Amino acid sequence: MLLLEKLTFRTADVSLATNESYKRIAVTRGGMAPDKVFVVRSGPSLERMKIGFHDEKLKKGKQYLVGYVGVMGRQEGIDYLLRAAAHIVHDLGRNDVHFAWSAAVPRSRK
Numbered sequence: 001m002l003l004l005e006k007l008t009f010r011t012a013d014v015s016l017a018t019n020e021s022y023k024r025i026a027v028t029r030g031g032m033a034p035d036k037v038f039v040v041r042s043g044p045s046l047e048r049m050k051i052g053f054h055d056e057k058l059k060k061g062k063q064y065l066v067g068y069v070g071v072m073g074r075q076e077g078i079d080y081l082l083r084a085a086a087h088i089v090h091d092l093g094r095n096d097v098h099f100a101w102s103a104a105v106p107r108s109r110k
Contacts, residue, residue: 001074006030018042025075062098072103 009015009030015037017023026037059065066085072078081101088094 002029005075012036014038016040058098058100060098063096064098066097066099068099068101068103070103071106072101073106 006029009026009032012032013036015023015026015030015032017026017037017039018041020039023034023037023039026032027034066088068081070076085099088097
């Protein structure tokens, strides 16, 4: 998979990334020149975003809520998210944090 990713970047004239993390992947793993990778944000317009009410039930009685919304694929680094959660709970002994993840899972190819 990484070989195909690298070959894709190597054959591209330019690359569009949705954030700096993906740009870094194009440069470090893909070997692209930084000036050939452009970050194009795909998030919501901050002018249209409104802070709304929050539902304490989502925290499941914990003081803190850690949330993830996005794609859960091999290349998104979800393993880092899981290791971070394990570190918080097991290594640091925190029991005041609830983790809630809402994600799309890409179809696996056979």
